[in-house]
Amino acid sequence: DTGVSQDPRHKITKRGQNVTFRCDPISEHNRLYWYRQTLGQGPEFLTYFQNEAQLEKSRLLSDRFSAERPKGSFSTLEIQRTEQGDSAMYLCASSSLSEGGDTQYFGPGTRLTVL
Amino acid sequence: AQSVTQPDIHITVSEGASLELRCNYSYGATPYLFWYVQSPGQGLQLLLKYFSGDTLVQGIKGFEAEFKRSQSSFNLRKPSVHWSDAAEYFCAAEKTSYDKVIFGPGTSLSVIP
Numbered sequence A: 001d002t003g004v005s006q007d008p009r010h011k012i013t014k015r016g017q018n019v020t021f022r023c024d025p026i027s028e029h030n031r032l033y034w035y036r037q038t039l040g041q042g043p044e045f046l047t048y049f050q051n052e053a054q055l056e057k058s059r060l061l062s063d064r065f066s067a068e069r070p071k072g073s074f075s076t077l078e079i080q081r082t083e084q085g086d087s088a089m090y091l092c093a094s095s096s097l098s099e100g101g102d103t104q105y106f107g108p109g110t111r112l113t114v115l
Numbered sequence B: 001a002q003s004v005t006q007p008d009i010h011i012t013v014s015e016g017a018s019l020e021l022r023c024n025y026s027y028g029a030t031p032y033l034f035w036y037v038q039s040p041g042q043g044l045q046l047l048l049k050y051f052s053g054d055t056l057v058q059g060i061k062g063f064e065a066e067f068k069r070s071q072s073s074f075n076l077r078k079p080s081v082h083w084s085d086a087a088e089y090f091c092a093a094e095k096t097s098y099d100k101v102i103f104g105p106g107t108s109l110s111v112i113p
Helices: none
Strands: A003-009 A010-013 A019-023 A031-037 A044-050 A053-057 A066-067 A075-079 A087-100 A100-108 A110-114 B003-005 B009-015 B019-021 B025-027 B034-036 B042-051 B056-058 B063-067 B073-077 B089-093 B101-103 B107-112
Touching: A003 A087, A010 A019, A010 A075, A019 A087, A031 A100, A031 B009, A044 A066, A044 B101, A066 B009, A066 B019, A100 B034, A100 B042, B003 B089, B019 B063, B025 B073, B034 B063, B034 B073, B034 B107, B042 B056, B042 B063, B042 B073, B042 B101
Parallel strands: A010 A110, B009 B107
Antiparallel strands: A003 A019, A019 A075, A031 A044, A031 A087, A044 A053, A066 A075, A087 A100, A087 A110, B003 B025, B019 B073, B034 B042, B034 B089, B056 B063, B063 B073, B089 B101, B089 B107
């Protein structure tokens, strides 16, 4: 168990550019979540997958955002036509049911800065 | 609406002193409850969790939390704080298994020597 990994750790881009982030969950975890965290705030839910199926999307996830998990393993989060308001830490988590409850394990995050 | 509140934005304690961080939740039924810690520039680390059973939960790094249904609270405690405990602490709740987690706004902890 190597933990949840995210790539890149930092991304600086210019407004209007597209960016893509990758998340590799803990192996055999079938649930994968994306959250966004802005400075001084707690993480906010964006979307989650069970295997390759995207089951829920937050209203925070505008049409410029798209997430995929094509083979039920790693996931990508793409932001098109980035805006300065997209600057945040993007966190990925994965989970597996244990002892009657769910525990999500978080990756280190990708910090996005839009200039 | 489901929510998690942390009344204290920032707390400062002396090293060796005791600590209590407050958390309240608003859910239709008792949710699953968590405490996470986040050091600067790092991801979230799970300290402890409550699903059911004993209302006093032990976690890592000497932390514990007590669930009080009557007060809709899940406060985090530590008897003696170390300088390395300085970080951001998040209380979180999940309505059911395999659901999204709702986080509180966080409490920033500073430790003075």
